Amino acid sequence: MIIPHPLLGPRDAAEFVYKGDASLINRPDGMTASDDEMHDYAYLRDNPAGEHRELWYHEQGDRSWLVVTRNTMTHDITYVELARDVARASGRSR
Amino acid sequence: MxxxxxxxxxxxxxxxxxxxxxxxxxxxxxxxxxxxxxxxxxxxxxxxxxxxxxxxxxxxxxxxxxxxxxxxxxxxxxxxxxxxxxxxxxxxxxxxxxxxxxxxxxxxxxAANDLLARFLSAGFYYKTFMWPKAFWEKLYEPVIRASAGLGNLSGQADPDSYDHGYLHCDLLIIGAGPAGLAAALAAGRSGARVILADEDFVMGGRLNAETHEVDGQPGADWAAAAIAELSAMDNVRLMTRTTVYGSYDHGIYGALERVTDHLADAAGKPRQVLWRLYTQRALLTAGATERSIGFGNNDRPGIMLAGAVRAYVNRFGAAPGRRVAVFTNNEDGLRTAEDLKAKGIEVAAVVDARKGEYVLNTVGRRGLKSITLSTGPTIPIDCLAVSGGWSPNVHLTCHHRGRPVWRDDIAGFVPGEGLPPGMTVAGAANGAMTLAAALNKAHEAGASLASALGAKGNAGDAPTGSDENFDATPFWYVADSKPRAWVDLQNDVTSKDVKQSHQEGFRAVEHLKRYTTLGMATDQGKTSNILGLAIMAEASGKTIPETGTTIFRPPYNPVAVGAFAGRARGKEFRPTRLTPSHHWAKENGADFVETGMWLRAQWFKRSGEKGWRDSVDREAAAVRKSVGICDVTTLGKIDIQGRDAAEFLNRIYSNPFLKLPVGKVRYGLMLREDGVAYDDGTTARLTETHFVMTTTTANAVTVFRNMEFARQCLWPDLDVHLISTTDGWAQFAVAGPNSRALLQKVVDDLDLSNDAFPFMACTECTVFGGTPARLFRISFSGELAYEVAVPARYGDAMMRGLMAAGEEFDAVPYGTEALGVLRIEKGHAAGNELNGQTSAQNLGLGGMVSQKKDAIGTKLSTRPEMNRDDDLRLVGFRPKDKSILLTAGAHFLNPGDPEDMAHDQGWMTSVAYSPELGHSVGLGYLKQGSERMGETVRAYSPVRNQDILVEVCSVHHIDPEGVRQRG
CATH class of the missing domain: 3.10.20.440 (2Fe-2S iron-sulphur cluster binding domain, sarcosine oxidase, alpha subunit, N-terminal domain)
Incomplete structure (x- = not known):
């Protein structure tokens, strides 16, 4: 696969490490979250056949974490963002 | 001969x-x-x-x-x-x-198997070897194993080398037959960057095997001229002996080039190169494969595909027979007779299925002797050319689950929906079955792809070829034939087997394949799949498209595992990392051990020492007595800087870090998000905004990865930056009562007294007259100890300098084994204890986990199941009989209990012989361990055949009050 890195352009997927569902960004605050919320965050993932937003880490590159929107049926990559931008957009600043 | x-x-x-x-x-x-x-x-x-x-x-x-x-x-x-x-x-x-x-x-x-054929029909494995059950292991399996498989491996390591290569192009053209050459000429002339690959050692495909003309010259001559023109183009790369075996994601193709397979001596070159081709677009011009016809005893030596007969006669000047017959269902087969006659070979008969004539049976055990026709006569011949029509080579179009579609007019499958993105198909592979059509379509495809890719040159005119009649009248097998008719020669599948598969309910094509093995093994049914499908269709009373089609997976042809491995074999399987003191260690008798990618000294043998224990005992004792030096560079090091660095660490470590003073080091315990203990190490605060973390050697990479995840994804606006400096700094542990005296000689203008530089202090300093360094007063051994780091390029000099300075103290280098002895004596946890299943509570560090902040893993570490009072606790063990050596992995049992899991009390994680105490010591997890000090339990190891009594004690086998490290 080739991942179009938002800063570096097309890069071979072999340079990346895969983590999984991008919902891992949405970590609840451990001080206020219920047991169930924290459990769901740590253990439960969707496993869609089709579009999937997922985390890739450019370990052999610039060490950016990316959110890659990839179709799990066709491996089509339709959108790639810096995970930091996604985190900020979902209100994770500070 | x-x-x-x-x-x-x-x-x-x-x-x-x-x-x-x-x-x-x-x-x-x-x-x-x-x-x-x-x-x-x-x-x-x-x-x-x-x-x-x-x-x-x-x-x-x-x-x-x-x-x-x-x-x-x-x-x-x-x-x-x-x-x-x-x-x-x-x-x-x-x-x-x-x-x-x-x-x-x-x-x-x-060959007796042939006489037993009626017992060996499709599915015989599943039916025959079912009973008696006891026969399986003793009789059936050994016999099957001895009979299975084809050739033999040498059993020795492969002496050849293989390589990997990477290439980029605008347009990859797969197959250099007439279509591939025409397309390459068009795209190459236009100026596109083209790779043209063909598995043969001569390009031209069928043009070399046929007597067709292109642009008025013999096909083979035209092909040679085309290759010459392409060779002269800088933007075209010709790859012969190269099989494009798979289509992967995003325009990546796998190809195997046989670089020196055709040479007696590879002369140091790799035997094969596995290419990864990055393409903008790909054009599949893989042509078509001829298929056979089913009739009685159609598998004898001398029975050959008609196209192959023409290839041997026309391209290779070799006659497969002296008296040849042709059995065909199409015009193409008839050309064989003309070509043979032109070469002066006798054609004994042309049997045209379209006229209702068939071959019923053949004779000749080790070579064809005669054929019997449906019209009566028996004709003596030594070669029979068979043509059942041609099947487009759609294989690569299926690699993204594309399904070929049936075309009645050519009686074959052509590429359908779901081609790999960027792939176009032209020529016979796309159902353009005549030479004229293939040349035309491929030229058009080459020109338009090049233009779509931005090439602006003139593609030239399409070559013209003869537009011969392609008449595809499906004819699959001779129903009147009594003897067995082979469908798949490689797997010995007959038309009867296919019918039996239908009869027994294995009717889906995928079932047909598995039940009969049709289309398996090295050829993947290239000449047989369609024939098998046609017979199944007839048996089911359906059409071929209704019956289905098998689709193909990579590789198109077998690829040796050695080619996939490439250079990554043996020691080259992964990089080897050497510590900065490696060469010094080698000079000084070190025995090395692999820890991850690192080679670390495990002990330094001295003359007179008979076994490793002699060396390790001496090293450990010398540390406790005077001073020892150990290279600990392999520990992960992460440099953490920024205004929010302390806040960031406070969220990464389970214990508090916010108030760590500048100039101090703190032990830190990391949890996974599920609350399980993950990694530990020390972190030093060099300035208000600058921290230096160490991780375990094993987790160095993943801890850094997870911290970057936390930094970018969880808390994107904390002002903190990370960089791995594992390779940047050489770090040495200097441990033992004389470590202070030794280091005082090494550091420049720094007071190392206990008041000025106490336990857990750290500072930046210089050593040996100006070399930048970092000094940490931390102890893994429990002795007065330091770790000193210098930029990696000074690592070798530092080791030599430390040893020279230590001479007056009889300083010794110590390896990982002595390091292990010292930490087990002291009761420090390491990889054996942090095994991915244990909580902070199990480690006896439950109190460290701060409940006043939200760090990774804190929340889920409070789950009741991870905090049970009766759960495992890390404690120390010593043998009741001091002469016995403990065994790691032994399970604990209460004396008198049976040896089963229901009575399991925990297990021994680490053991070592303590030269200081003169007996073996251990660490382990024991149920309610912290409340069982002084108790005696059984340490039971059926694997090592040991069953002894041990006493539960503190994890700190030496200096439980920590006086030494604070001294």
């Missing part, structure tokens, strides 16, 4: 002769020959035995679709089984043997 069947013409170099050996017999051929064509030229018909029935078999095709002529190539370690004689290029000294027979090829002892 003379080349009895060599005839005039062909593309072989008769000026040179190549000697080779076949089953020990000396023969000769010419450059340009394949092993198959040379065998044919030498009059060899019988080349192997079939898989199941051990039927005598001959050469069937002239290409990589070959199901029969699988031979063992070369000798000794380089021996390679199951190579197709039809693709092996002849070289001087080539040695090949036939395979899959016991005794000689002519008198195979396993």
């Amino acid at each position: 003379t080349q009895s069947h060599r005839i005039d013409g062909g593309q072989i170099d008769r000026s040179r002769s190549l000697k080779f050996e076949w089953n020990g017999k000396k023969m000769a051929g010419h450059p340009g020959d394949t092993l198959a064509s040379a065998l044919i030229a030498n009059g060899v018909q019988l080349v192997g035995r079939s898989f199941k029935y051990h039927r005598p078999r001959g050469i069937f095709s002239a290409g990589s679709e070959e199901p029969n002529a699988l031979v063992q190539l070369r000798k000794g370690a380089a021996q390679e089984p199951n190579t197709r004689a039809t693709t092996v290029e002849l070289f001087e000294g080539l040695a090949a043997t036939s395979q899959n027979h016991r005794g000689s090829l002519e008198w195979d002892l396993m």
Whole structure:
């Protein structure tokens, strides 16, 4: 696969490490979250056949974490963002 | 042996002769020959035995679709089984043997299987070997194993080398037959960057095997001219002997180039190169493969595809027979007779299925002798050319689950929906079955793809070729034939097997394949799949498209595992990392151990020491007595800077870090998000905004990865930056009562007294008169100890300097084993204890986990199940009988309890012989361990055959109050 890195352009997927569902960004605050919320965050993932937003880490590159929107049926990559931008957009600043 | 069947013409170099050996017999051929064509030229018909029935078999095709002529190539370690004689290029000294027979090829002892055929039909495995059950292990399996498989491996390591390569292009053209050449000319002339790959060693495909004309010249001449024109283009790369075997995501193709397979001596070059081709667009011009017809005993040596007969006669100047008959259902087959006659070979009969004439049966055990026709006569011949029509080579179009669609007009499957993105198909592979159509369509495709890719040059005119009649009248098998009719030669599947599969309910094509093995193994049914499908369709009373089609997966042809491994073999499987003191250690008798990618000294042997224990005991004792030095560079090091660095660490570590003073080090415990203990180490605060973290050697990479995840994804606006400095700093532990005195000689202008530089202090300083360094007063051994770091390039000099400075204290270097002894004596947890299943509570560190902040893993570490009072706790153990050495992995049992899991009390994680205490000491997890000090339990190890009594004690076998490290 080739991942179009938002800063570096097309890069071979072999340079990346895969983590999984991008919902891992949405970590609840451990001080206020219920047991169930924290459990769901740590253990439960969707496993869609089709579009999937997922985390890739450019370990052999610039060490950016990316959110890659990839179709799990066709491996089509339709959108790639810096995970930091996604985190900020979902209100994770500070 | 003379080349009895060599005839005039062909593309072989008769000026040179190549000697080779076949089953020990000396023969000769010419450059340009394949092993198959040379065998044919030498009059060899019988080349192997079939898989199941051990039927005598001959050469069937002239290409990589070959199901029969699988031979063992070369000798000794380089021996390679199951190579197709039809693709092996002849070289001087080539040695090949036939395979899959016991005794000689002519008198195979396993041929008795053929007489048992009615017991060995489809699915016989599943039916025959079911009972009695006891027979399976003792009788059936050994016999099946001995009979299964084709060739033999040498059993030795592969002496050849393989490489990986990477190429980029605008347009990859797969297959350099007439269509591929026409497309490459159009795209190349336009200026696109083109790679043209073909599995053959000569490009041109069928043009070399046929007598067609292109642009008014013989096809082979036109092909040679086209190759010459393409070779002169800087933007075109021609890759012969290169099979594009798979289509992968985003325009990436896998290709195998046989670089030196055709040479007697590789002369140091890799044998094969596995290419990864990055393409903008790809054009598949892979042509078509001829298929056979089912009739009685259609598998005898001498029965061959008609196209292969033409290839041997026209391209290789080798006559597969002296008196040949043709059995065909199409015009293409008829051309065989014309080509044979032109070469002066007698054509005994042309049997045209379209006229209602069939071949019913054949005779000739080790070579064809005669055929019997449906019209009555028996005709003596030594070769039968069979053509059942052509199937487009759609394989690569299926690699993204594309499904081919049936076309009645050509009686074949053509590429359908779901092609790999960026792929176009042209020529016979796309159903353009005549030369004229293939040239035209491919030229058009090459020109338009180049233009779509931005190439602006003039593609030139399409070449013109003869527009011969392509009449595809499906005819699959002779229903009146009584004897067995083979569908899949490689797997010995007959038309009866296909019908039986239908009868027994295995009707889906995928079931048909698994039940009968049709289309399996090295040829993947290239000549047989459609025939099998057609018979199944007839049995089901359905059409072929209704019956379905098998789709293809990579690889198109077999790829050796060695090629996938490339250079990553043995020691080269992964990088080897050397510590900065490696060369010093080597000079000083170190014995090395692999820890991850690192090579670390595990002990330093001195003369007179008989075993490793002598060295390790001496090193550990010397540390406790005076001072020792250990290279600890392999620990992960992460530099953490920023205004929010302390806040960030406070969220990463389970224990508090916010208030760590500048100039101090703190032990930190990381949890996984599920609350399980993950990694530990020390973190030093050099300035208000600058921290230096160490991780375990094993987790160095993943801890850094997870911290970057936390930094970018969880808390994107904390002002903190990370960089791994594991390789940047050489770090040495200097441990023992004399460590202060030693280091005082090394550091520049720094007071190391206990008041000025107490336990857990850290500072930046210089050593040896100005070399920048970092000094940490931390102790893994429990002694007064320091770790000193210098930039990695000074690591070797630092080790030598420390040893020189330590001479007056009898300083010793110590390795990982002594390091282990010291930490077990002291009761520090390491990898054996942090095994991914244990909580902070288990480690006895439950109190460290701060509940006043939200760090990774805090929340889920509070789950009741992870905090049970009766749960495992890390404690120390010593043997009741001090002379006994403890065993790691032993399970604890209360005395008197039975040895079963219900009574399991925990297990021993680490053991060592303590030279300080004079007996073995251990660490381990014991249920409610912290409340059982002084108790006696059994340490039971059925694996090591040990069953002893041990006493529960503190994890701190030495200096439980920590006086020494604080002294």
